[in-house]
Amino acid sequence: MALDSRIPTGPIEQAWEKTKFDLKLVNPANKRKHTIIVVGSGLAGGAASATLGELGYNVKCFCFQDSPRRAHSIAAQGGINAAKNYQNDGDSIYRLFYDTVKGGDFRSREANVYRLAEISVKIIDQCVAQGVPFAREYGGSLTNRSFGGAQVSRTFYARGQTGQQLLLGAYQALERQVNAGTVEMLARTEMLDLIVIDGKARGIVARNLVTGEISTYIADAVVLATGGYGNVYYLSTNAKGSNVTASWRAHKRGALFANPCYTQIHPTCIPVSGDYQSKLTLMSESLRNDGRIWVPMNKGDKRKPEQIPEAERDYYLERRYPSFGNLVPRDVASRNAKAVCDEGRGVGPSGLGVYLDFADAIRRLGEQTIRERYGNLFDMYERITDENPYKVPMRIYPAIHYTMGGLWVDYHLQSTIPGLFVLGEANFSDHGANRLGASALMQGLSDGYFVIPYTIGNYLATNKLGKVEESNAEVRNAVACVNETISKLLSIKGKRTVDSFHRELGKIMWEYCGMSRTAEGLQKAIGQIRELRDDYWQNVTVPGAGADLNQSLEKAGRVADFLELGELMCIDALERNESCGGHFREEHQTPDGEAKRDDEHFSYVAAWGYRGPGNRPELTKEPLEFEYVHPSQRSYK
Amino acid sequence: MKLTLKIWRQTGRKDKGRFVSYAMDDVNAEMSMLECLDVLNESLIERGEEPVAFEHDCREGICGSCGFMINGIPHGPLPATTVCQLTMRHFKDGEELVIEPWRAAAFPAVKDLVVDRRSFDRIIAAGGYISVSTGNAPDGNAILVSKDTSDRAMDAAACIGCGACVAACPNASSALFTGAKIAHLSILPQGAPERDGRALNMVAQMNAEGFGGCTNIGECTGACPKEIQLEVIATMNRDFIRGSWKRRDQEVRTVKPMTEWSTGSKLKIDPHATS
Ligand SMILES: Cc1cc2nc3c(=O)[nH]c(=O)nc-3n(C[C@H](O)[C@H](O)[C@H](O)COP(=O)(O)OP(=O)(O)OC[C@H]3O[C@@H](n4cnc5c(N)ncnc54)[C@H](O)[C@@H]3O)c2cc1C
Ligand code: SF4
Ligand code: FES
Numbered sequence: 016m017a018l019d020s021r022i023p024t025g026p027i028e029q030a031w032e033k034t035k036f037d038l039k040l041v042n043p044a045n046k047r048k049h050t051i052i053v054v055g056s057g058l059a060g061g062a063a064s065a066t067l068g069e070l071g072y073n074v075k076c077f078c079f080q081d082s083p084r085r086a087h088s089i090a091a092q093g094g095i096n097a098a099k100n101y102q103n104d105g106d107s108i109y110r111l112f113y114d115t116v117k118g119g120d121f122r123s124r125e126a127n128v129y130r131l132a133e134i135s136v137k138i139i140d141q142c143v144a145q146g147v148p149f150a151r152e153y154g155g156s157l158t159n160r161s162f163g164g165a166q167v168s169r170t171f172y173a174r175g176q177t178g179q180q181l182l183l184g185a186y187q188a189l190e191r192q193v194n195a196g197t198v199e200m201l202a203r204t205e206m207l208d209l210i211v212i213d214g215k216a217r218g219i220v221a222r223n224l225v226t227g228e229i230s231t232y233i234a235d236a237v238v239l240a241t242g243g244y245g246n247v248y249y250l251s252t253n254a255k256g257s258n259v260t261a262s263w264r265a266h267k268r269g270a271l272f273a274n275p276c277y278t279q280i281h282p283t284c285i286p287v288s289g290d291y292q293s294k295l296t297l298m299s300e301s302l303r304n305d306g307r308i309w310v311p312m313n314k315g316d317k318r319k320p321e322q323i324p325e326a327e328r329d330y331y332l333e334r335r336y337p338s339f340g341n342l343v344p345r346d347v348a349s350r351n352a353k354a355v356c357d358e359g360r361g362v363g364p365s366g367l368g369v370y371l372d373f374a375d376a377i378r379r380l381g382e383q384t385i386r387e388r389y390g391n392l393f394d395m396y397e398r399i400t401d402e403n404p405y406k407v408p409m410r411i412y413p414a415i416h417y418t419m420g421g422l423w424v425d426y427h428l429q430s431t432i433p434g435l436f437v438l439g440e441a442n443f444s445d446h447g448a449n450r451l452g453a454s455a456l457m458q459g460l461s462d463g464y465f466v467i468p469y470t471i472g473n474y475l476a477t478n479k480l481g482k483v484e485e486s487n488a489e490v491r492n493a494v495a496c497v498n499e500t501i502s503k504l505l506s507i508k509g510k511r512t513v514d515s516f517h518r519e520l521g522k523i524m525w526e527y528c529g530m531s532r533t534a535e536g537l538q539k540a541i542g543q544i545r546e547l548r549d550d551y552w553q554n555v556t557v558p559g560a561g562a563d564l565n566q567s568l569e570k571a572g573r574v575a576d577f578l579e580l581g582e583l584m585c586i587d588a589l590e591r592n593e594s595c596g597g598h599f600r601e602e603h604q605t606p607d608g609e610a611k612r613d614d615e616h617f618s619y620v621a622a623w624g625y626r627g628p629g630n631r632p633e634l635t636k637e638p639l640e641f642e643y644v645h646p647s648q649r650s651y652k
Numbered sequence: 653m654k655l656t657l658k659i660w661r662q663t664g665r666k667d668k669g670r671f672v673s674y675a676m677d678d679v680n681a682e683m684s685m686l687e688c689l690d691v692l693n694e695s696l697i698e699r700g701e702e703p704v705a706f707e708h709d710c711r712e713g714i715c716g717s718c719g720f721m722i723n724g725i726p727h728g729p730l731p732a733t734t735v736c737q738l739t740m741r742h743f744k745d746g747e748e749l750v751i752e753p754w755r756a757a758a759f760p761a762v763k764d765l766v767v768d769r770r771s772f773d774r775i776i777a778a779g780g781y782i783s784v785s786t787g788n789a790p791d792g793n794a795i796l797v798s799k800d801t802s803d804r805a806m807d808a809a810a811c812i813g814c815g816a817c818v819a820a821c822p823n824a825s826s827a828l829f830t831g832a833k834i835a836h837l838s839i840l841p842q843g844a845p846e847r848d849g850r851a852l853n854m855v856a857q858m859n860a861e862g863f864g865g866c867t868n869i870g871e872c873t874g875a876c877p878k879e880i881q882l883e884v885i886a887t888m889n890r891d892f893i894r895g896s897w898k899r900r901d902q903e904v905r906t907v908k909p910m911t912e913w914s915t916g917s918k919l920k921i922d923p924h925a926t927s
Contacts, residue, residue: 155796
């Protein structure tokens with residue numbers, strides 16, 4: 016299969032304007048005749064549903080929570096980037112573009128990234144107008160901070176709850192359209208399959224999570240904005256419900272899955288405390304602006320942090336990266352934390368932790384300033400660990416946080432199935448092999464508010480779509496597949512709970528396909544995942560019935576998909592015989608332990624096609640070209 | 653430590669429901685209340701029983717999914733803390749915890765600890781927004797907003813829509829929730845043009861949903877995990893009175909509360925309900 020990424024030609028600064036001009040428009044009177052399904056109500060899906068509704072389309076929006084306002088985007092803490100240059104510190108659209116391509120370790124598409132940087136400024140305007148209470152200066156203007164990996168202050172924030180406030184803005188815009196009758200909201204309704212007719216996406220099969228009813232929904236186009244798949248690791252910072260099911264089932268219907276092995280580990284999470292642990296809690300990386308990271312100089316130093324004198328502390332990031340210090344990108348910060356813990360210098364009961372110390376900042380700025388900046392994060396830390404971070408340094412450790420990989424999309428955000436568009440974290444598009452902090456919120460809103468409303472119009476205007484009857488063979492086939500999977504899961508009645516399988520899968524993934532990877536480890540993981548998957552279909556137990564609110568059944572379907580995705584991630588990680596961004600292959604590192612890319616052989620997007628159970632997936636490569644930002648070894652020294 | 657969990661079990665809205673006691677022998681003080689329920693559920697599943705249904709997602713106190721009564725207190729004994737962030741070290745060895753769902757007419761039962769809170773969405777749909785379609789916004793710094801004003805708006809906007817305020821209120825009023833959204837938007841200059849109509853419409857919908865009236869008892873703010881202050885209710889009342897006085901002839905529209913799950917939520921306008 017050849018991939019047409021529909022990247023516009025000509026100067027990158029004019030590419031999006033030109034594309035927009037060339038796109039065909041749908042006559043205003045015809046818009047309400049088009050039904051668009053949007054699966055997901057996070058920043059990407061919420062923004063898309065609201066905007067498409069405003070334009071007059073007939074929108075059906077789905078989410079699995081009881082309300083669209085609870086999508087996982089709500090949990091983002093730190094902020095959202097935009098190239099406003101309000102601080103006059105040298106930022107520009109070009110610089111944000113440059114930083115993002117470089118931060119992604121030269122594994123993203125230049126044209127997409129440029130568009131993202133260009134749109135970023137409009138997002139802030141839109142959100143302010145919606146009433147998002149961004150932080151402000153005393154004079155009344157918007158304030159900014161610098162955020163992981165950036166040397167300019169371009170991050171906008173609303174206390175430590177930026178995602179919440181941005182999502183509430185999108186949610187309120189969405190509810191306004193619900194009230195106007197353009198959007199129908201189907202909460203607690205989970206998409207379980209995609210309906211493809213004559214090669215085009217024409218609807219979904221979904222399960223009502225309260226009644227268990229399976230229904231089909233037909234549309235002219237389907238938009239997936241279903242978030243990331245970090246929960247394949249069981250323990251991650253993602254919400255418990257976050258899953259890959261919608262993307263995965265679309266993948267099985269023909270959508271290629273790109274760069275599945277690109278996952279991001281976040282350096283500042285609260286360390287694991289025990290086996291019962293259900294998820295990991297992120298401490299926003301904005302903390303790295305004022306906190307200093309260190310471990311004891313000596314192995315096995317069990318003294319309390321305050322008893323360790325300055326001379327016996329190793330501020331290893333400041334030492335190794337003098338110009339970026341504690342603000343190095345996430346992948347670099349995470350790997351260094353792992354390295355010092357592997358050396359036996361980790362802190363806390365498990366030895367898997369490093370200190371994030373605010374003593375200097377408190378001395379310099381006063382406790383009040385620190386409280387204003389991070390009060391709610393400090394409270395959250397104390398609530399969980401019972402330790403007061405104003406007095407003792409926080410303990411942090413890396414955790415799985417974000418997935419750069421996702422369904423392959425072209426410049427129009429359309430997948431390899433015509434009529435199926437993918438937005439937000441669910442697509443692979445803009446972050447390459449590593450995402451910069453505060454750029455996911457930007458991307459979700461860019462895709463939802465400002466890209467899809469244009470490109471989907473072009474699709475609808477240029478495709479003749481016939482009527483689809485419920486009796487259509489493809490519709491019935493999709494429903495039958497869904498029913499079959501559900502009854503199979505309920506009928507196994509084995510001995511092990513869904514969670515126990517999920518936890519085991521997570522361990523395999525973290526061990527072999529986590530922060531650092533080797534060919535040998537990945538091969539081992541593939542074998543173990545296959546065995547686990549076989550065992551799952553023999554031995555899992557799912558209590559209760561299909562026609563009821565059945566949370567075990569919901570989880571069982573999602574874990575079944577994770578068990579397939581995990582294998583694909585390992586295959587992709589094995590195939591990518593280089594290190595880049597978040598993908599660190601131990602075989603490929605510079606003498607001082609930095610990721611070493613191999614541009615000659617791996618400057619491409621790996622897009623995988625599904626070829627049936629047990630068959631090796633098919634790899635299609637989309638070559639990457641860099642006209643503006645020339646690949647160089649990333650250096651944060 | 654050892655704990656007894658006395659949990660409300662109810663298979664669905666038609667079932668009357670009952671308490672069932674579960675003895676937990678090995679509760680780790682570091683786990684959260686929800687992780688404690690996870691452990692119980694794993695053991696129930698292994699025994700072939702149905703696990704306790706409860707809502708949760710972020711487990712970081714921000715999505716508003718979780719929430720139930722512990723010994724009569726919404727979200728349990730720790731102030732400003734949702735059940736997902738409540739660690740077991742706040743309970744004593746040997747204690748019995750009585751766990752039950754939010755109880756309010758406007759939150760119909762779904763199963764065990766799960767209730768239907770879509771009434772909150774309908775209150776927001778009635779006017780909890782600023783009507784600015786994508787693409788219409790002026791530059792972010794075109795309208796200056798003092799830090800103080802923006803901070804007060806943020807305080808109100810911190811509501812997570814969990815419903816604890818309703819569960820705490822003897823009248824099952826949702827005044828704190830509705831007031832929080834009205835205050836957030838009406839404090840900001842961007843929200844000012846729609847202030848009057850917003851309050852009228854949201855209050856009318858709140859009444860249509862069957863929430864009780866507010867009699868200034870103040871239980872809501874005590875139970876609120878985000879410490880939303882009672883003054884938001886004063887703001888709501890002020891905007892409501894101002895709106896009623898200024899826009900006497902304006903029609904106020906409400907939608908029918910919907911309690912079924914089998915259809916979508918295309919709102920049905922209730923022609924008789926003007927308030
Ligand atoms: C703790 C945390 C903090 C973060 N902080 C930041 C930050 O400071 N800055 C930043 O830029 N990024 C941050 N991120 C990343 C960012 O929050 C996410 O990448 C982004 O919000 C994803 O948005 P989304 O709209 O793509 O998906 P989500 O918000 O995850 O929404 C997914 C939606 O899809 C629905 N859905 C999923 N599957 C189905 C299905 N099968 N059927 C029906 N509905 C379905 C869900 O119900 C939900 O509505 C953070 C992430 C985490 C975990
Ligand atoms: S006001 Fe407080 S208690 Fe009520 S819904 Fe909002 S956060 Fe929950
Ligand atoms: S689970 Fe999200 S607030 Fe508790």
